[in-house]
Amino acid sequence: MSTGKEFAPPDATPPQADPIAHARDLVDYAASLDCIHCGLCISSCPTYRISGRESASPRGRIHLMRAAAESRVEADADFAEEMDYCLVCRNCESVCPAGVQFGRMMELTRDGLESRRQRKLSARLARWLGFRIVLPSRLALRLVGTLTRLMQVTGLARMFAPALGAAGRALQSLPALPPARERALLPARNRGLRNTGDSDARPALFMLEGCAQPELFGHVNRSTVDALCAAGHDVHVARAVCCGALHAHNGELDQARQLARIYVQEWVRSCAAEGAELIPITNASGCGAHLREYGELLAGDAQCGADAARFSALVRDWSELLSPRIADGSLKLTAPTNVSGPVAWDDPCHLCHGQGVREDPRVLLKAIPGLEQVELHDSESCCGSAGIYSLLRPADGAAILAPKLETLANSGARTLVTSNPGCQMQWLAGIRSKGMDVRVVHLAELVQPTQRT
Ligand code: SF4
Ligand code: SF4
Structure with missing residues (x-):
């Protein structure tokens, strides 16, 4: 739980002559002025609900940012703690009448804080390994995945986790990794099903497999591609690895920009080879929300800023491709054999708040x-x-999940459906800790279109 100090009353001190210059790398000062202090966001903020502290609410954090830019508070450890306590869930954006872009503000602030932090050598090494070496490299991810599975299968993970500190906690929170055949990457090109004389061509897609998804839940990517191909889409699978969402959320904006460039450039090459504009899609909500921000992230980039803006405008969640077809009756789904009992959908934050996608997954579920x-x-x-x-903050993460676990238990659901690997892991860990008999699946595992006739 945060120990951040309470914030000063609004406008206690007049701003400096040039407040933006004071902390331009720490605070989006102009965006902080968009907040009208109405407080409508406060009760929707998970960290405020848990702590009851205004400084752990969106309004409180924006006030702290503004106060730091105006030299009324120091960007010290207490300030950093309040920023770290935020989930960047963007629930506050959904209810804000002033359109405050809180997620972007927080990304800038965390990036600015990172250059000011005095981290221990071990923490710096862990961040360098994670963000620079493992996440951007398929080979490194494969190595980590294989070693982790080996440790899980032999029981070494359980034995050594308590001695490994934060790494051990991460190891224990992982689901059982699937065997190598399930973690195999998808073919680069997957052809959509078409009937003879079919004039109803569907747009070709450019899909992100992601960094963690293939290792943790590889079958989810397979199910997604199968569903989209059965619905008539050609699916090109990107060879770029990580979209950079984790970097952007954790104070590594330069690296996030570098990864965004790689991904946009591959999309441009694939479009040129195909002779058509491919629609970028993903089945991981956190990645989808970040892909939609590439235009902003690379604004001013002479080499690929314009392509990034076009790319972002086209990004879709995979469910958005299928739900209109359900609605117009051109696509039907079959009953899955792999699901039991009532199912409950839980909206991933970066799908509903980050991308504004709420109805499409529900349309798909209702059509099963x-x-x-x-x-x-x-x-x-x-x-x-x-x-x-x-x-990073297992106790806070568990405290935020606790009321949702209770809701799930009271709902009578036997299957929890979501669409983000991080959410799947979190739900799995919580359900396991409570000894509940509820399965956790990705929506793509349940959506099986009938083949067109
Ligand atoms: S992003 Fe989420 S946790 Fe952070 S201030 Fe907004 S609602 Fe609260
Ligand atoms: S809802 Fe928006 S304008 Fe109102 S206090 Fe929250 S961030 Fe500020």
């Missing part, structure tokens, strides 16, 4: 024949995963 569904109260509140938040 014979599937009993229950609504989860407060399904748009954060589960506490928030990228690597639950690894």
